[in-house]
Amino acid sequence: MTGKQKAVLAVLLGAQFMFALDFSILTVALPRLQNELGFGLDTVQWVITAFALTAAGFMLMFGRIGDLIGRKVLFLTGMALLTASSLVGGFATTPLVLVIARVAQGLATAIVVPSGMALLTTSFPEGPLRTRALGLNGALLSLGFGSGAVLGGVLTDVWSWRWTFLINVPVGAVLLVAAAVLIVESRAVERLPLDVPGTATVTVGLLALVWGLTGAERHGWTSPDTVISLTAAIILLIAFYAIELRASAPLAPVRVLRSNAVRWGNLGGLITFSMESAVAFLLTLYMQQVLALTPMQAGLMFGCLGIGAFLGGTITSTIIERIGAKRTLVCGLLVQAANTVVLVWLTETVLVGVVMVLVTSFIGGLGHVLAIVSYTVVATSGIPDHEQGLATGLATMTQQVAFTVGIPVMSTIAATQYGPLQDGVATRDGVLAGTTLGFLIDGLIILVGALAISAFLRAPQPTITAASNADNLAPLRPRTDPSTPREPMKEN
Structure with missing residues (x-):
């Protein structure tokens, strides 16, 4: 990579990491936030729901708008909105103001994540460079999810839950300025109406x-x-x-929706994200209600997942180059499936449980990133640059929907084993039975998905187009290369 490419990549990856943190950083802080601001037991869930609702609901729309009006414009707008809403959330004094701030953070996520991913895919051509960039992106994405609970617990214990919001302000401001200076505008050649x-x-x-x-x-x-x-x-x-x-x-040409790579690649993303988020939820129940660990201890345990994810991101591009994106996706899902099924043998013994959680979290994080990076490569391959916003919007929308699918499904399955509740709380044996059943079903779902993708996904073929973000791709190459003329593809 050139020096400018590395700088652009650092900005885009920094933004993706920051948004990944926001998904989980408030998890540990919710009890203190609830007590201080006066949330009720039936309303505190809006702190999470308001974010997830807006992030998932508007993702595809803003991915396509970025193709039309410019991805850099949207990226800067979203970063500014995130910085401002984080400042409002950090100084909120009522539940209403905090929920409004979370809605704005979710909207900023829907704006920045697809536009940032589209800038990344158009800044690097299909092949080793793009795969390497996506590998690092996947590593930081999973590291952000894994370390969010850890960072949230530390900030809440050392200072206040308000710092789970305020930490975004200086980081967001730096990324906003850097993006304005370094990133070159990228949009579709043909400006079609919305x-x-x-x-x-x-x-x-x-x-x-x-x-x-x-x-x-x-x-x-x-x-x-x-x-x-x-x-x-x-x-x-x-x-x-x-x-x-x-x-x-x-908005989404049917030929893109019917694409074999888009369809099966996004199915792989839906499976890996939904089932991994469900595993994190079930492990949290197990560690706190069976092993009796504190929220801080449980959060620190997830650090191994982040380490495994980061390591996986550094080697995934090499694996994809050697065996292809399809095989890497299937391998990642198989590792995740086998690792999850092993958790069926968790026990009430603290030492055994802690060791098993640490080891499986590390291996699971590695397999999860193999699946994340390869599904992104598959789902955005063969798509021309002027539709990369749509392709990355679909891929990131899949992530957001997946996060909301896994937990309610697995919590329902686990609840079937709880037995009689005592003061509204399941017994230790009931939680252990419920979580282990959840792990078994989770692993089987991933296994079935891996087999289906192996059977029906065709190896994606790269598209041959000039990069629309040529200045980010190769600063010394002219914006228009006469040897590779671009013609807008006909819709439908």
């Missing part, structure tokens, strides 16, 4: 989907609120597909 009907139906449909999934954890899968939300989501997403078939300038 597909308003398609945008409206998919955005509301995704909001309904996430609302229903998060509500299922609180109210149950058969509650009217859950059933109505999920039914509305299915109807709206079907309507979105029908609209895209007939739209003159579709």
